[in-house]
Amino acid sequence: MKLYAQQLVRYPEMGISLDFSKLPLTPEFLAEMQPLIERAYADIKSLESGAIANPDENRMVGHYWLRNASLAPNAELKAEIDRPIADIKEFASRILDGSIQAPSGRKYTTALIIGIGGSALGPELVADALPNTGLKLAFLDNTDPDGMQKVLDTVPLQETIAVVISKSGGTPETRNGMVFAQDFFRKNGVAFAPQAVAITGCGSKLDKVAEAEGWLKRFPMEDWVGGRTSVTSVVGLLPAALQGVDIDSLLKGAADMDAKTRCTDTAHNAAMKLALAWYKAGEGKGKKDMVVLPYKDALVLFSKYLQQLIMESIGKKLDLDGNIVHQGLAVYGNKGSTDQHAYVQQLRDGIDNFFVTFIEVRKAAHDQVLVENAFTSGDFLQGFLRGTREALAESGRASITISIDEVDAYSLGMLIALFERAVSYYASLVHINAYHQPGVEAGKKAAGIFLALLQQVRDALASTPETAGQIAGRIGADEEAVYHCLVHIAESGSATWTQADCACRDTFAK
Numbered sequence: 001m002k003l004y005a006q007q008l009v010r011y012p013e014m015g016i017s018l019d020f021s022k023l024p025l026t027p028e029f030l031a032e033m034q035p036l037i038e039r040a041y042a043d044i045k046s047l048e049s050g051a052i053a054n055p056d057e058n059r060m061v062g063h064y065w066l067r068n069a070s071l072a073p074n075a076e077l078k079a080e081i082d083r084p085i086a087d088i089k090e091f092a093s094r095i096l097d098g099s100i101q102a103p104s105g106r107k108y109t110t111a112l113i114i115g116i117g118g119s120a121l122g123p124e125l126v127a128d129a130l131p132n133t134g135l136k137l138a139f140l141d142n143t144d145p146d147g148m149q150k151v152l153d154t155v156p157l158q159e160t161i162a163v164v165i166s167k168s169g170g171t172p173e174t175r176n177g178m179v180f181a182q183d184f185f186r187k188n189g190v191a192f193a194p195q196a197v198a199i200t201g202c203g204s205k206l207d208k209v210a211e212a213e214g215w216l217k218r219f220p221m222e223d224w225v226g227g228r229t230s231v232t233s234v235v236g237l238l239p240a241a242l243q244g245v246d247i248d249s250l251l252k253g254a255a256d257m258d259a260k261t262r263c264t265d266t267a268h269n270a271a272m273k274l275a276l277a278w279y280k281a282g283e284g285k286g287k288k289d290m291v292v293l294p295y296k297d298a299l300v301l302f303s304k305y306l307q308q309l310i311m312e313s314i315g316k317k318l319d320l321d322g323n324i325v326h327q328g329l330a331v332y333g334n335k336g337s338t339d340q341h342a343y344v345q346q347l348r349d350g351i352d353n354f355f356v357t358f359i360e361v362r363k364a365a366h367d368q369v370l371v372e373n374a375f376t377s378g379d380f381l382q383g384f385l386r387g388t389r390e391a392l393a394e395s396g397r398a399s400i401t402i403s404i405d406e407v408d409a410y411s412l413g414m415l416i417a418l419f420e421r422a423v424s425y426y427a428s429l430v431h432i433n434a435y436h437q438p439g440v441e442a443g444k445k446a447a448g449i450f451l452a453l454l455q456q457v458r459d460a461l462a463s464t465p466e467t468a469g470q471i472a473g474r475i476g477a478d479e480e481a482v483y484h485c486l487v488h489i490a491e492s493g494s495a496t497w498t499q500a501d502c503a504c505r506d507t508f509a510k
């Protein structure tokens, strides 16, 4: 049998196949990995049965139940899944058919989604990948005031429903997005609360604000769903339903992939094979980055989505026994064949520190135009995919190719579940906790310290010009940090800044 056929995992009834022939999982490698493979199957089984799979936060990890509620360990949890889905569908259909109208009396046409990280990347992926037959979606996914203003300037406020998403309900960027949007609504004479929906944990800060202000609707978010695996929860499903996506199809794609990759026969388990390929490529230590190259514009955000899913899950300092391991799997990518005109040069000829995951989409709805002789654009796209894959292989560069028939709600659900499960398996293979993110806290704490210093520096600014060093000396703070506070204060218009030849002699005054 040819290698490409030997190294293929196919689920023809689902329209997906994975070709590992350019990163072959040899019988010897599989035999060597068998003990770890068995551990990974046992781990995912206990995770799906409701074990505390996130020991640090003492939480169950239940995103797989979201697409098959019967797996949830008890009736209460099962109801927590079924009820919101019915609720989402009912709410979205009433928004779409106009039976819930904006206070202006108009039908809603736009949804402004406010969230960040796991509370934005999934909805953004779905919004970009799938057709829009319902509301137009716009996103505030950062605390950059100029970025937010740019988005707000495009939304018709009197027919815009605002959906604020935060699992914790306390993420500063999302709170800032909400306050910024509220301010914009107010300045334009539109009340925010009657057009606002919250998706958040019960009793969170956001939940309390939404309740106190009488927002249109609050959807609870379960504590056993992590942000980066929340796209098949209310976080992803409500925006998708508002966009007009068939959310049952999305869930079905994910459920079917879950079912296929629950089997312990590795030869037929696409997610386990994916995890094993990652392991093989990077020797179980993440020594090679994963470049994601979807040859379909609709999937351009997929690499960004996978970046969080994989890097926040796998990038860990400690293993489950507390040993320092500094695990990780770096992910980047854009789309083929655009990348061929950007960084594929390095992939082919430069440093060999990566493997590629090609994503091929077999069908194209608009491929009737002959662009050269008998060839269409789609022929070229296919040619570039196959050509790049071969050219990389010729120079010894490994790749995996995932092929799907088309990008629709079903196949997107399928891809999301495939990678979620590969992450679960890979985390077990390398023995780390995939479901916490302790490292993220360090940046948040440091930002808090900066803000406290910013206030101190603002209060300390005098009308006589002083250098950062002089102010730092007066308030007993670090000179470099004070300098950056002063520049920020000056650039926001609250101080004058006289620049000297050398930065350390710059002076600042009120």
Ligand SMILES: O=P(O)(O)OC[C@H]1O[C@H](O)[C@H](O)[C@@H](O)[C@@H]1O
Binding pocket: 116, 117, 118, 119, 165, 166, 167, 168, 169, 170, 171, 174, 227, 228, 312, 437, 440
């Ligand atoms: O949904 P939220 O609680 O607002 O969290 C949004 C995001 O922020 C955090 O910093 C985490 O690192 C992410 O995993 C999370 O998705």
